[in-house]
Amino acid sequence: MSDLSTGTVKPLGPEAAVASTGGVGDYVALLKPRVMSLVVFTAAVGVLVAPGHLHPWLVTMAVLAIAVGAGASGALNMWYDADIDARMKRTANRPVPRGAISAGDALGFGLMMAGGSVFFLGVLVNWAAAGLLAFTIFFYVVIYTMWLKRRTPQNIVIGGAAGAFPPMIGWAAVTGGIDAASISLFLIIFLWTPAHFWALALLRSDDYRRAGVPMLPVVAGPAETRRQILIYAVMTVLASGLPLTFGLGGLTYAATAVVAGAIFLWTAVDVFRIVDQGRARKAAGRLFGFSIVYLFCLYAALLAEWAIGRWV
Amino acid sequence: MEPHRLSPEQEAQRRRRSIAIGLALGALVVLFFITTMVRLASNVAGG
Numbered sequence: 308m309s310d311l312s313t314g315t316v317k318p319l320g321p322e323a324a325v326a327s328t329g330g331v332g333d334y335v336a337l338l339k340p341r342v343m344s345l346v347v348f349t350a351a352v353g354v355l356v357a358p359g360h361l362h363p364w365l366v367t368m369a370v371l372a373i374a375v376g377a378g379a380s381g382a383l384n385m386w387y388d389a390d391i392d393a394r395m396k397r398t399a400n401r402p403v404p405r406g407a408i409s410a411g412d413a414l415g416f417g418l419m420m421a422g423g424s425v426f427f428l429g430v431l432v433n434w435a436a437a438g439l440l441a442f443t444i445f446f447y448v449v450i451y452t453m454w455l456k457r458r459t460p461q462n463i464v465i466g467g468a469a470g471a472f473p474p475m476i477g478w479a480a481v482t483g484g485i486d487a488a489s490i491s492l493f494l495i496i497f498l499w500t501p502a503h504f505w506a507l508a509l510l511r512s513d514d515y516r517r518a519g520v521p522m523l524p525v526v527a528g529p530a531e532t533r534r535q536i537l538i539y540a541v542m543t544v545l546a547s548g549l550p551l552t553f554g555l556g557g558l559t560y561a562a563t564a565v566v567a568g569a570i571f572l573w574t575a576v577d578v579f580r581i582v583d584q585g586r587a588r589k590a591a592g593r594l595f596g597f598s599i600v601y602l603f604c605l606y607a608a609l610l611a612e613w614a615i616g617r618w619v
Numbered sequence: 620m621e622p623h624r625l626s627p628e629q630e631a632q633r634r635r636r637s638i639a640i641g642l643a644l645g646a647l648v649v650l651f652f653i654t655t656m657v658r659l660a661s662n663v664a665g666g
Contacts, residue, residue, distance in 0.1 A: 329632070329636075330632050330635060330636070331635055331636060331639045334636075334639075362657050362658075362661060364653060364654065364657045365654070365657065365658075368650065368654055371650075431650075431651070431654045
């Protein structure tokens with residue numbers, strides 16, 4: 308758990324037992340709103356493109372529950388990783404290492420939101436989706452945060468599954484189960500995650516080294532990381548064709564997958580071949596930024612085709 | 620041991636948190652009510 312004796316984590320005084328100093332904004336920050344926005348978007352696409360009908364109100368409730376579940380995972384991650392967060396520039400200002408919210412409060416808040424979101428989704432939509440949401444929270448908090456993150460450079464490869472589940476949960480909210488088409492939506496994000504995160508890790512490897520997190524650039528070096536990024540980028544682009552084989556998406560999606568995939572590959576090739584320090588950092592930054600645009604484009608294209616098919 | 624007194628800032632923050640919790644609970648009641656009505660209507664319409 309969080310080691311409050313190291314790093315810059317402020318030991319909490321007696322007042323912490325009476326009241327946390329955190330404001331509402333700090334609790335919102337615990338939910339990792341930026342990560343949540345991607346979860347909301349991909350889950351919404353999963354709900355909408357799934358075969359079958361769900362009342363628009365229940366669609367909203369399903370996406371809300373998935374978003375809150377993702378937020379709960381974020382809060383539990385911040386509770387457990389407070390010691391690491393305190394040692395990294397990117398995360399030192401999070402509410403727990405800053406001392407705005409005690410680790411215990413973050414834990415209680417995260418557990419309450421996790422339990423609440425699973426119950427909410429189960430009661431209001433269906434228990435298959437709720438079970439998947441519970442598994443996703445468990446996977447992110449226990450498998451990724453507690454087990455893999457501090458032990459293996461493959462942490463985000465396996466842990467990335469947690470971020471890939473939301474469209475499957477959305478799909479299950481409508482169909483009540485999992486099938487090959489929903490797995491194809493999962494695979495795109497699962498294979499995309501390593502290239503996305505390792506691009507960031509190339510930029511922040513000093514931070515990860517200081518925190519003792521065995522990210523690939525820290526353990527295997529930048530050259531191996533660049534090679535692996537290219538391999539995963541190729542696999543992601545190949546996987547982006549899978550939805551077409553299951554009847555998801557048509558020409559618009561295919562064109563988007565080809566064009567955006569080509570740019571994504573191009574930026575990954577740049578990361579692979581540019582080794583000059585300054586230019587290499589810029590290339591990694593470009594890949595990190597474009598990887599977000601790429602994933603958004605793929606899912607937005609699926610959404611656009613769904614909307615076109617519905618109203619035209 | 621003297622009882623701990625909250626500073627005015629801490630009291631204000633606690634009040635804001637309490638309001639946020641109250642609003643969240645109220646919103647939950649509304650969400651459950653609307654969802655019950657929606658499901659009920661769907662079930663009735665479906666026979």
